[in-house]
Amino acid sequence: MNPTLSRRAFLKGGAVTAATAVTATALPGSAQAADPGGYLTTLFDLSKCVGCGECVTACRETHEGDFPQPEKPFPKMIPARVPVEDFSDSRDDEDRLTPYNWLTVQETEVTWNGEEQTLYIPRRCMHCVNPPCVKLCPWGAAVQEKNGLSRINDQLCLGGAKCRKACPWDIPQRQTGVGLYLDVLPALAGNGVMYKCDRCHDRLKEGENPACIDACPEDVQTIGPRDEMIKKAKALAKEMNGYIYGLEENGGTNTLYVSPVPFDVLNNASGKGPGLPDLAPHGNSMAMAENVGTAMLLAPLAGFAAAAGRIFLTLKRAAKEEETS
Template identity: 85%
Template sequence: MNPSLSRRAFLKGGVATAATAVTAAALPGAAEAADPGGYLTTLFDLSLCVGCGECVTACKEAHEKNFPRPEKPFPAMVPSRVPVEDFSDEKDEEGRLTPYNWLTIQEAEVSVDGEEYTLYIPRRCMHCVNPPCVKLCPWGAAVQEKNGLSRINDALCLGGAKCRKACPWHIPQRQTGVGLYLDILPSLAGNGVMYKCDRCHDRLKDGELPACIDACPEGVQSIGPRDEMIEKAKALAAETNGYIYGLEENGGTNTLYVSPVPFETLNRAVEKGAGLPDLAPHGNSMAMAENMGAALLLAPLAGFAAAAGRIFFKLKKAAKQENAS
């Protein structure tokens, strides 16, 4: 049996689990992809999701060690209009994305051609093929790995929220009172750290499945190289007369959904708001292109800032180790 599959996944049985197992066997090679066709991609079959929340719980348990532990009282921000975002008293919140909840499930009750549907949509970072959060982070804290998955380095992030503004779904969430800015200029140089799904990059490097996939009792997700997942999504959509999301949105994403009803219909039905991404990507493409150009001009500064941040972080870590000895 593939070592990346837990006993729970092995006991699930069924066609969906078998497909996931085959795909999981290809993870080591896929995790070293060098081009978008091989980027590690997940496919959600929304017809299988029952909204049980096992994936949400597994995600929280897998990342609890990475969750922020803010220092209070927070430094006064200059200018004072800079908002404090504090979720430290809402750690158990699962109904929206927060720095303590990187995966949430949206519910949509719709009627199509006289047939009633209740669909559940697991939402997290879409891991774009060309992620604007990575391209526009001025400090190099947001990175895209060789396997195409994007993550935020919390040791370098200053919480400026450029990534959230650039994200077409406004996915990243900020926690004030943590991070590098507290050691630099706490009133001027930041406002915490941004958090989002990192696709369990540490588990993937060990050849294991992401926690949400491993915990799902219904086989909702499968994972593998993007080209393979696209073909699988197209086959599933053709078989079920369904619809695909993620092929074109924001230039393509490493998260694909297949739904038995149109996504425009789902988008009208889901609850929207802060921490609740809808299914209509936001953003002006022309403004984004201009921002991309500005980001290229800032690249040397960003590289310098990232390098300085890494040096500062290493010095701080060394000082802590020395004080502890």
């Protein structure tokens, strides 16, 4: 539970309230003014991937400090409608997406044009051009950067999983027992924090590549502006007489795959289950009128909720500083 907030801490935190509120209310859809054609997009050449897992290892090592450290026992939810999702005892699992594993490689064995092939598909957040997780997050915890990547602010997320329900690939994963909900009505609000690939946004800000790209020994991924990556994808698909995924799915994504085998064939051969994204997305979330309408209605709420969350965190830090001073 958070320490008692004294009058001095309240005033100290309140000094930034106005600025915080203005910033936070701009969070939902913050990248709408950017040019989608210039969004940073990654192109995967599936004909090159050998399933070595170097990308998975690099991702885990880079984000080790971002992984959740849950508090146990978990608060009992009232009503008990939100299930506990605890991956803390299986942190080393790499065969599915978890809060501790933001990238997994799916192996598929198929027969196409009379030839048996084994293909490997690195799977993580698709970073949609128009991400439903961002548009429909009621608390403003999911944001889209100006370069097109989407990420979840673990300091604001309450773990309600609206992002996963909105995601056509069910990608975000929840860890119970961590996050803001522990300080705000832990029995009633949320149930943890949602986690997914953030495209190494800190590295991108420093002009570096995401860790998975630098670690790949086979040059599977290329990163650049979306318009440029689309041209490369089309040229590569023509060269190998292949197929492209990500041009239209959910309105287009900032992840493009090129494969020598049709994606419906790959999908039929791929493993299915929790934490294993389907290559046949369940509908176009942002194309649904009710979702777009909901997003418009929720945008102000999300902004104010994000502001409230930031204010609460500021007050909490100020109280801790006061205790140690």
